[in-house]
Amino acid sequence: MSITSETPIPRRPGESVVARLSCYAVQPILTRIVRRIAARHPSLFARLGPHQATDFLIDPQELPFALHLRPDPQDLVLRAVPRDAAPRAGATIRGRFMLLLEMIDAEQDGDAAFFSRDLEVSGNTEAVVRLRNALDDMDGSLAEETASMFGPPGRAILARLRRSYLDKTQTRENT
């Protein structure tokens, strides 16, 4: 399985500075999230098989940064990275932030998002399939769990994000 070459998506001027500041701000949250998931869903790692050591780049298109995930239970990594400083990834998954989140929460189907071209994958396809299947076997809602870590403000932000995503999706479908 080869690493796929791909064409980078053009970025806006000044994005690099915003990205670095954003990464600095969100990293403590990401560390808490990933530790909590690992503690509450240990069976997730078995489905990853040999791809526990694979570097995934998860690229939520509208956020100023991407996420670097290495789902190794012995050395778990989830960190925000500026796109221009992202590590060489074994597999890349790209889509709108709420689409990616809703896929993890079983509110959206990954194959359907791929068919509609809302989801892009490149690199090691087997790694992507394993990650998808591992996450899909997770009970509960990652979004809700994460929001709950921050109490009522966290849940309010999640509700606002969901409303915004729903509005955008409906607008897109109606045009």
Add this chain to the structure above:
Amino acid sequence: MSLAELICPAGTPAALRTAVDAGADAVYCGFQDATNARNFPGLNFTPDELAASVAYAHERGTKVLLALNTYPPAGKVDLWRQAADTGARIGVDAFIVADMGVADYIARTHPQIRLHLSVQAAASSPEAIRYYCENFGVKRVVLPRILTIPEIRQIRKDIPCEIETFIFGNHGLMVEGRCSLTNYLTGQSTNMDGVCSPASDVNYLREADGSMSSQLAGFTIDRFGPDEKAGYPTICKGRYIAPHRPESYYAFEEPVSLNLSQLLPELIEAGVHAFKIEGRQRSKSYVRGVVRAFRAAVDDIRAGRQVNIADLVALTEGQKQTQGAFETKKWR
């Protein structure tokens, strides 16, 4: 009227619980090995997971069918026999089999458990189906998706077992259980290794103009324009350039899903006992949406109400759907 059982897919324990909770009458699943035709990375059940899942389903009145629907290579039957023994110990309600040797082993060793004949056996004539019934005690046949409803009605009259038909999902009709296209490019067998277009051989390439190419084992099998819907990376649904067709065209099949939601009453009237939803490789979201929609539709039919099924086109391959050969042999 037939029972019109709803047979639903599960690739993970969470998907199985989702299918049960959404109203499945039975859920079908497989182990994490070559004994089933969805041997995909990260998918399927360990024996312990299956035991817990069977308990969950049985507590809620739902059956669990274990797919052992691949063909053992010559002389290598132990994996299939062990899987059957494990399934029997766990208490599955039926085995779905394609290979005669596997069917024979189960019929002799676990005669108390029902045998269903997989679509992978490609049994489409009364003579073929009766052979499996008479020799292995098969109780149900899953029909290949190449028959019209009048043909199904006639077959029902000529066989001594129940009929199950697919009603929704991936529509890959290359002679089921016989297709060797994947072997040709990857060296892995759909029918013996249980994987069509193995993910380890699939690559997606995004071009600068937004188009995307899908490759299998280094061969480009399709290229989707920036605004074009995509399909699975299977050879049978690829587009090719041939001397007589210099523009690319679908040489075998098209990326499209089966959806028989409008034909359910006719299928029941024709004597179909069970409706199968394809998609063990799909997510809980798919399972929940499709099972709920067809649960409501079947319940409406049973109650004599008008069927008003939810729009499922967003979940279909290529976002296109067909009634295929069930409607007419001229569909392709």
